[in-house]
Amino acid sequence: MAKEFTLKDNEFESRLIARRVFFAGLIILLMVALIISRVFYLTVIQHEHFTTLSKSNRVKITPIPPIRGLIYSREGVIIAENKPSFSLEVIPEQIEDVDRLIEQLSKLISIQDSDIDRFKNLLGKKRRFESIPLRLNLDQKEVAIFSVNRHRFSGVDVVAGLNRFYPLGEELVHTIGYVGRIDEEDIKQLDESNYSGSTHVGKLGIEKAYEDILHGDVGFQQVEVNAQGRVIRVLDRTAPRPGQNLHLTIDLSLQRIAINELNNRRGAIVAMDPANGDVLAFVSSPGYDPNKFVNGIDTRSYSALLSSRDKPLINRVIQGKYPPGSTIKPFLGLVGLDNGVRDLAQESWCPGWFSLKGHDHRYRDWKKGGHGYTNLHKAITQSCDVFFYILAYELGINRIFEGLSWFGFGETTGIDIDGEASGLLPSKEWKRNALGQAWYPGETLIMGIGQGYALSTPMQLVKATSSLANKGKIVRPRLVSSTSDPISNDISYLNSHIENTIQVKNQSYWDDIITSMKDVVHGVGGTAWRSGLNAKYKFAGKTGTAQVISIAQDKEYKKEEIPEELQDHALFIAFAPVETPRIVVAIIVENGGGGSKTAAPIARKMFDHFMGNNNLISEG
Amino acid sequence: MEERTIGQRFHIDFPLLFGIIVLCSIGLIILYSAGGQNADLVYRQAIKLTIALVAMMIVAQLPPTEIARWSLWLYICGIVLLVLVIFYGDMGKGAQRWLDLKIFRFQPSELMKLSVPMMIAFYLADKSLPPRFLRVLLVCIMIVIPVVLIAKQPDLGTALLVATAGFSVLFIAGISWRLLLSMGVLAAAGTPVLWYFMHDYQKQRVLTFLNPEHDPLGAGYHTIQSKIAIGSGGFYGKGWLNGTQSHLEFLPERSTDFIFAVFCEEFGLIGVLLLLCIYLFIIARGLFIAINAQHTFGRLLASGLTLTFFVYIFVNMGMVTGQLPVVGIPLPLVSHGGTSMVTLMLGFGIMMSIHTHRRFLSF
Numbered sequence: 008m009a010k011e012f013t014l015k016d017n018e019f020e021s022r023l024i025a026r027r028v029f030f031a032g033l034i035i036l037l038m039v040a041l042i043i044s045r046v047f048y049l050t051v052i053q054h055e056h057f058t059t060l061s062k063s064n065r066v067k068i069t070p071i072p073p074i075r076g077l078i079y080s081r082e083g084v085i086i087a088e089n090k091p092s093f094s095l096e097v098i099p100e101q102i103e104d105v106d107r108l109i110e111q112l113s114k115l116i117s118i119q120d121s122d123i124d125r126f127k128n129l130l131g132k133k134r135r136f137e138s139i140p141l142r143l144n145l146d147q148k149e150v151a152i153f154s155v156n157r158h159r160f161s162g163v164d165v166v167a168g169l170n171r172f173y174p175l176g177e178e179l180v181h182t183i184g185y186v187g188r189i190d191e192e193d194i195k196q197l198d199e200s201n202y203s204g205s206t207h208v209g210k211l212g213i214e215k216a217y218e219d220i221l222h223g224d225v226g227f228q229q230v231e232v233n234a235q236g237r238v239i240r241v242l243d244r245t246a247p248r249p250g251q252n253l254h255l256t257i258d259l260s261l262q263r264i265a266i267n268e269l270n271n272r273r274g275a276i277v278a279m280d281p282a283n284g285d286v287l288a289f290v291s292s293p294g295y296d297p298n299k300f301v302n303g304i305d306t307r308s309y310s311a312l313l314s315s316r317d318k319p320l321i322n323r324v325i326q327g328k329y330p331p332g333s334t335i336k337p338f339l340g341l342v343g344l345d346n347g348v349r350d351l352a353q354e355s356w357c358p359g360w361f362s363l364k365g366h367d368h369r370y371r372d373w374k375k376g377g378h379g380y381t382n383l384h385k386a387i388t389q390s391c392d393v394f395f396y397i398l399a400y401e402l403g404i405n406r407i408f409e410g411l412s413w414f415g416f417g418e419t420t421g422i423d424i425d426g427e428a429s430g431l432l433p434s435k436e437w438k439r440n441a442l443g444q445a446w447y448p449g450e451t452l453i454m455g456i457g458q459g460y461a462l463s464t465p466m467q468l469v470k471a472t473s474s475l476a477n478k479g480k481i482v483r484p485r486l487v488s489s490t491s492d493p494i495s496n497d498i499s500y501l502n503s504h505i506e507n508t509i510q511v512k513n514q515s516y517w518d519d520i521i522t523s524m525k526d527v528v529h530g531v532g533g534t535a536w537r538s539g540l541n542a543k544y545k546f547a548g549k550t551g552t553a554q555v556i557s558i559a560q561d562k563e564y565k566k567e568e569i570p571e572e573l574q575d576h577a578l579f580i581a582f583a584p585v586e587t588p589r590i591v592v593a594i595i596v597e598n599g600g601g602g603s604k605t606a607a608p609i610a611r612k613m614f615d616h617f618m619g620n621n622n623l624i625s626e627g
Numbered sequence: 628m629e630e631r632t633i634g635q636r637f638h639i640d641f642p643l644l645f646g647i648i649v650l651c652s653i654g655l656i657i658l659y660s661a662g663g664q665n666a667d668l669v670y671r672q673a674i675k676l677t678i679a680l681v682a683m684m685i686v687a688q689l690p691p692t693e694i695a696r697w698s699l700w701l702y703i704c705g706i707v708l709l710v711l712v713i714f715y716g717d718m719g720k721g722a723q724r725w726l727d728l729k730i731f732r733f734q735p736s737e738l739m740k741l742s743v744p745m746m747i748a749f750y751l752a753d754k755s756l757p758p759r760f761l762r763v764l765l766v767c768i769m770i771v772i773p774v775v776l777i778a779k780q781p782d783l784g785t786a787l788l789v790a791t792a793g794f795s796v797l798f799i800a801g802i803s804w805r806l807l808l809s810m811g812v813l814a815a816a817g818t819p820v821l822w823y824f825m826h827d828y829q830k831q832r833v834l835t836f837l838n839p840e841h842d843p844l845g846a847g848y849h850t851i852q853s854k855i856a857i858g859s860g861g862f863y864g865k866g867w868l869n870g871t872q873s874h875l876e877f878l879p880e881r882s883t884d885f886i887f888a889v890f891c892e893e894f895g896l897i898g899v900l901l902l903l904c905i906y907l908f909i910i911a912r913g914l915f916i917a918i919n920a921q922h923t924f925g926r927l928l929a930s931g932l933t934l935t936f937f938v939y940i941f942v943n944m945g946m947v948t949g950q951l952p953v954v955g956i957p958l959p960l961v962s963h964g965g966t967s968m969v970t971l972m973l974g975f976g977i978m979m980s981i982h983t984h985r986r987f988l989s990f
Contacts, residue, residue: 017923020756023801024926025918031799031934032914038941039903045948049858050896057858061872100871 069230070204073223074169076250076493078183078213080259081287086179087214089169093145095153096138099130101162108160109141115156116149118142121305138166143302171207171301175259177294178266181322182257182486184212184424185297201225204247207301212322213253213486216424220490223250251490254498256285264616265290268609273597275323275465278613281473281588283503284482286422288592288613291323316572325420325427328462329595332551333390333602334580335411335457337475337520339398340383342410344516348401351519354380357393363400363448370396370452373552387523388533390550392456399455404446407454408434413509414471415481416463421506422484430467433460458554468593472580475524476547476588478517479509524549525585528607535579538607544618548581548610550602574598579606583614590617638687638983640916643975646909647960651676653902654886654961660868661882661889662963668882675965679972686976690984694977695924698749701742702769708735709776736777736785737970740935741977743773744792748927756923757801766797767810781826784954787942788935795934796927799917850949852878853888857948864895882963884955887947910937916982925981932974939971 049057078087095116102108109123122142129139141163145153150165157164171186173179186207189197193208202208204225209215226247231240258278265276269292278288295312304312312320321327343349359377360369372378372392378385386394399407411417417432431437433454435446453459463471466484474481483504491498511517524547528539534550553576577599582591592610599605634641655669655676662668712735747766751758758766770793778786798807822830856872865871870892872878881889891899913933920926939959945951947958957964959971 016755020801020923021926023756024799024923024930027799027801028914028918028930031795031930032911035907035910035934035937038937039907041950042941042944042948043900043903045945045950046857046891046896046899049854049948050861050891050899053858054861057855058861060855061859 068227071226071228071244071247072204072206073225073247074249074493075171075186075207075223076221076252076490078221078253078255080179080255080257080262081285081488082259083254084175084259086173086175086255086257087183088172088174090172091167092143092170093150093165093167094140095142095145096140096164096166097126098138098162105130108163112141112160112163115152116142116145125303138164140166144170168206173297176296176298178262179257179289180212180294180297181291181324182212182255182289182424183297184214185210185300186214187300188303210300211426212424213255217253217487221250221253224248249493252493253487254489254491255486256280256287256488257289257486258287258617261613261617262288262290264288264613265609266292268612269596271317272599273317273323274595274599275327276592276594276609276613277324277465277469278590278592278617279469279473279484281476281480281482281582281591284473284484285488285503286484286486287590287617289324289486291321291327293317293319295319322426323465323595323597325422325424325464325466327464327595328428328430329465329576329578329597330459330553331416331457331461331463331468332553332576332578333392333456334468334549334551334578334593335454335461336387336390336395337524337549338411338414338416338471339395339402339407339455340387340523341475341511341516341520342407343383343398343402344513344519345410345511346402346406347512348406349383349398351383354382355386355394355397357381357391359393361393361396361452363452366449368449370449383519384523384526385532387520387549388526388530390527390534395455396452397455399451400448402451404433404435404451404454407451408432414474415467416461416471420464420466420470420484421504422466423486427466428464430464431460431462457551465593465595468578468580468595469591472582472593473588473591474509475517475520476582476591478514478521479511481506481509521547521585524581528581534603535607537603538611542611542615544584544614545586546581546583546610546614547585548579548607550607551578551580552576552601553578555598571598575600577602577605579603579610581607581610581614583618590614635983635985637684638979639684640687640912640979640982642912643909643916643979643982646905646912647680647972647975650905650909650960653905654963656867657886657890657893657961658882658963660870660893661886664868668963672963675968679965679969682969683972683976683979686973687979687983689980691920691922691925691928691977691981694745694928694980695749695752698742698745701738702746705735705738705742706773706776708738709773711735712780713776734966736773736780736782736789737966739773739777739789740785740792740970741932741974743770743789744796744928744931744935745977747793747796748924748931751796751800752923752927757803758797760806763797763802763806766793770794770797778824782955784942784956787954788938788956791938792931792935795938796931799927799930799934849880849885849953850946853885853947854949856888857891860892860895862896864891864893864898867893869893884943884953884957884962885947886962887944887958890961891947906937906940913978916978919985920981921985929978929981932978936971936974 075089077085077089080086095112097108099105109118112118118141126139126141145165153165173183173185187210188206189202189208197208201222201224205222209218209221214221224247227245228241229243231242261278265278265288269276269290271293274292276288276290277286279286299308344351357372357378357380359375360371362369370392373390377393378389378391381389381391381394383394385391402410411432417430419427419429433450438444438446438460450459454461470481470484483506485501485503487501489498489500525545527533527550528535528546528548530536533539535548538548539546555573555575575598577596579594579602580592582588590613592613594606594609596605596609655673658672659666659669746769750766750769751762754762770790774786774790774793777789852872856870856878859865859872860870870889872888872892878885878888890902910933913929913936917926917930917933920929936959939956942951942954942956943958943962946953946956957967960968
């Protein structure tokens, strides 16, 4: 017991600990020897055995990419499909001399410089054991030639796959867009595991917007591969879940009429069902071939598309920004009625021009002699500019801004593809922020005829016109109406989306405007009377002619003196039939001249087809 | 007058630092290969290493007496946190190990790797050695509480390391051989009980270890693939970046727990001998520090930490070479990952503190 209370014997403890440490050190050395002998056993004694194992049969887990969903038009015509294709792929790890390999292969199969460029590019990015395509889209003969010679090329193989194909080519390119090879930017966005077997991803249009639905879920298989990495047999398999098919709202026959009517002129046509927002036609002209983009477009073709004067890559329907011109008038008319600034009977005197008090600048009417005494109905049917200068002046920019924003001018329509432009609905505040300037009264005047800063896309025009045809009900446009499962064929319908309803003080204002628009087509002196002749149904519309350049005060607009790209844009908005609208269109022909002459006849053709078809269907 | 070298002034033990840096460099080189030549991965790991090295140097500035004073509090904090993890912890990979502190996620079990040996060294150094039976019993309880809490998360690997850290301090403190033997017998008898409490996946691992070929595509896949990688590497290895087993993605967890297999495949037996030399150098230095420490606390703690470091190496290499069941223990300072590395570095910091705060009287 006495020892408990003595001072700690440091010398003794130090020796005790040192003994134990030495002992522990000894054990450590022993265990290290154990590790070394084990590694020696594996690496030296069993080396042959494991080398054989590593070289001969190995089990690998490989992803099975899901089959991408198909895309159909409204009538069930296939728009995007997957075509079997063969590509020649190389595993770099198993190649000693890549250049010699390419040289030898090119004796059998044609390999272009662009193929080699792309291959070398991928060679730097991918890991050495990943297979890289050298040639794409081999034909049957090339596959046969390579198969005979396959034994000479270890690490090279023909890989069967599915290639996205758009059988309609440029007819629907701006709607469905295209898929392209997954690039570095895409990798950051995508789920690495789900895309482990995929080579392509939607880059534009519906292919991009509905990527999640179209792609499906990856599957996996455990395979046994030999020393060359070739699959010997499949051991276990988890099937991929294919992507869902999409059913578009696009009516292909209507789409084709619109394409034919535009006939490669620059312009855009969009048609929509005002009841549910189904986009029936969606044409941006000219188009281009989406198939070229699937496996990477070559530089020359791409720069040709980029530098083309017609700018085919721009999606004019949702990105083209045009002054709405006179098509703005029915909307302004409604705003005027609702604000109590005007009633139907009230007339303005149109001498052919209008000037603000104390200014000598003359704002001209399109009709040189003027329209004389003009009320709202006449102002819309004959598109009197002076009437709307005065109306706009009386409303003032603030009320114009508020009223037009009900119809969605100045904001995106919310259609189900990306890249939409919001156009521009100017206000005092906007001008102060964007240009740092005050708002001038003259700018309010020209807002009355849809000129000046105001810009809208054809999609905005069709949505706004639908709201008018619907008497206030705002429906969001959409391109996809349903999806279906490729295995079970179960269809799930997507809901159409009613955003809001515009409230006016008196419901009869809608009828007043719609009647005026009907008389644009069917009334005496209506600007589009020619297009309404002999129609079996009644439709309503409004022509527009948007100035691209402003004409000096003392000059006149002479078509033949102005270069084509500075000539006026022709516009027409319309819906049919007047009583129960089933189709709304917005048409813009760039530099096409007057809306009544160029754009309105296109609407008539589309309506004739659509109403004819639909009548047949409802009767049958 | 005290005469102090640069190392003592800045509290850095250069031989130890040298060993650590060489090891970390090897780790980065092999990580580049194991991670599929991802330079970004290596860069991020290098940043973590640097932060851990700085933390090590900061700890080395604290005098051992200060560290001893913290022991009890750290230990109590650790136990409280472990209990909190059970109730509020984040689930990750089927185990509840993490405490989310909003700013960063924290693994209390890592703290215990340091605070258990600290606590025991602190407790035993108080009275004269060797410890009496009652004190040994108390120490055993101190070890078993955190070990059980960690094993329940479940994290068998860390529980094993914490137990090792505690018992190695007890061993160094001179516990009698007879007591040691009877504890061993008791542990062997307790194994069936442990089996009963094990999770299914843990049982699976043990069964697989006993017969890996039984389930080659399931649980045995790790061991079989790593043995193929090591064996096919041979005496000289396949060369850096040329390991086929690892690069063809046959080898799972190749940049973390199984990085040793990648190392073996690419650098062969020669490389392994070299790597073990560096590890042994660090261990020898650690034991040297332990023997030359001036206080019992320092001696016990330094040797405890060094032995734990070795157990890391042994268990990891044993599991990768197929001699031990697969428990999640990384190869220290080489495997990719941040948490365990920081703990290791802090441990080395403590060892440097013990060594560089010695006082020499000049006569």
